[in-house]
Amino acid sequence: MTIPFSVRESLRGKHVLVTGATGFLGKVWVALLLDRVPDVGRVTLLARGDGDGSASRRVEKFFATSPAFRALREKHGGAAGLAAFLEGKLDVVRGDVTEPLCGVAPAAAEDLGRTLDIVVHFAGLTDFEPDPARAIAINVRGSAHAADLAALARRARFVHVSTCFVAGNVSGDVPEAVRATTPTGQPFDVEAELATLTARVADAEAKSQSRARKHLARARATAGTERARELGFPNFYTLSKAMGERLLAARRDIALTIVRPSIVECALAYPFAGWNEGINTSAPLVWLLQTAFRDFPCRESVRFDVVPVDTVAKGLCTIVAATVRDGADGVYQIGSSDVNPFTLGRALELTALGARKHHERPEASRLERLVIKHLDAVAVGVDHDGPLALPQLKRLAKEAKRIVGETKLKDVLPSAIQGLWGEALAKRQFELHMKLTVADVALGRVERMLELFQPFVHDNDWCFRSDRFRALDGSLSAEERALFGSDVRTLDWRRYWLDVEWPGLAKWCLPLISGEHPPDDPAPEPLPRFARERGAEPHATEARA
């Protein structure tokens, strides 16, 4: 007879160290853990400091003001009540994963290790085209540093949060296993690859025609992306995460569990429906499709593996609990493509339908309400060159810019008109030229963005198997399934995309793309102090901005 598995019993009284708790998924996971496993022994957050170097102030601030903790604050009657609940349960270690032992002093790390049951490592750089050195420092070496901390613990258990897309450019079933080779089938030796990358990046810098910082950064990022593609990865982010996994999988001093979520999107219900943060995978696409951009290069049949952030967070609670009781190891993928596939064609159409609703809001412009609302984005081939295709729009913008820029009004206007309206027309001409310049730059950015997204929306059709995860999820008792169950089979994509994802992105993410700030929860004055800070000794790493 199978004994029902209990997340709460497994984590009761346990000491958990979390890295990357200030990120989107990390925040939701910590909030959910404290909400649904209130008897967890101790939660230690490894965090960088804020401006004045205090990591605890930074953590306290987001506990008090981040919407991710809204449900937890409400449960405890506000920020003060939450502070009382967290007193003695939550502490903060100032550190940085890019430093050895994450910047924690060896003595403090030893001290921490005496009570630590598990390390959950969320920290990561999720830029698709990052500076390779930075991505390596965080996603590769940073993971090793976090594992070093775990290795000091009395029970060296380590849960590493990765991504399904380490699979690289392949189509079809992706199993829950760490690959020994690159997606192109070459041996995957991380140290050798790091050496190659360092050489490639140095070479790219040397060959850069400009020594300006911006151009050098561009050259480094391009070199990283090119190398990632040579090895069969969609971008440098996925290569760096794959290297991190390979490095950890080779270690024998930790009990390793790897969790790979697919595309993590707006919360279904926790902390509340629609919660999202930052610019993630779908936000730029949704933003693009709610503009006048119509011809979207993609393959409609490609699976777009999306999973709500709280589904991932609940699954992570289950996996962490199972790891603590030595009932989990290896790789667990949390996705939807194998059991409830959501195709890109469907995502595209639902996005267009959501945009239609979005353009009816009172503050929408007349152009949005009367024209853009009625034009649906449609899927086209990557080589499509129709009148609304990007290459055509780019040509059009460039040509229009050239004509407007080169036209001399005094040569084309009759002298009478020149005398009457010459000045006003010249002003209009200048404004139009500026607008066309902005459009030209924006179209260039869109082109770059589409190129970055092409592996996800056109080239690959991944089906991430989640059989191991589903088996673990299925072993929860009925009572705990209500708290931690992560079954995506019943997810209604239409309702999710239109009623949760779209409004969530519109509120929390799209403003960021437009250069605005999404709303935070109002901070209580003064902020309650509750997070004890450790590891602030002089040798601990000073916080980076």
Place this chain on the structure above:
Amino acid sequence: MPATSTAAFFRVEGALVARPSIAAAAYLVLASRHIADRVTRLSALALSLPVALSGDHTTASRLQWMGLRGMSEDRLVTLGEEYGAKYLVPHVREAARRLLDEARRAGHRVILVSDSLDVTVRPLAAALGVAEEDVVANVLELGPGSVVTGRLREPIVGTGTGGTWARKLAGERGLDLARSLAYGAHGDDALLLSVIGRPCCVAPDRVLRRVARDSGWPVVEA
């Protein structure tokens, strides 16, 4: 099933709201994904008008919705509900709302009958507190990939829906038609009203007004 309960049948088009179902079809067609489809499908929709005028309501209903062939279920449901929320819910006749409340207070089960699509009537039913199973409307058939085939599922609810259909429904749901109410607005609704014990006309057209006068049915002006 023994007839133990009574119902109040409300014809949506005419009695509850003034808009005919062809307006819903036009709305959906004009919101097709591709602009070219909007034009061609609208032409197909126009074909249903002379057929309806000729009196063949079932064929007219088929033609009316045929233009939606190829539309995804997502689009159909989303836009259908959008239409219902925008153009049906806010436009329920005051008189009809009063009659509906009275029928409910008298213990009648309220049944909405519409020759439009179930997806457009759903928001109206929700707004009026009518259970989903008490909405009798047309349903479009879905093919592989949840794409509309353009065919209506049988039985087709047309403007000529009448006695046979009502008696069948009464049999299935245990309704006593003799003690039930029915509200219609168009000449074609006479078929339905004639088999119900207590018929009533709401803002009737010329034909139904004449039938009401001849049959002694009450008329409510909206």
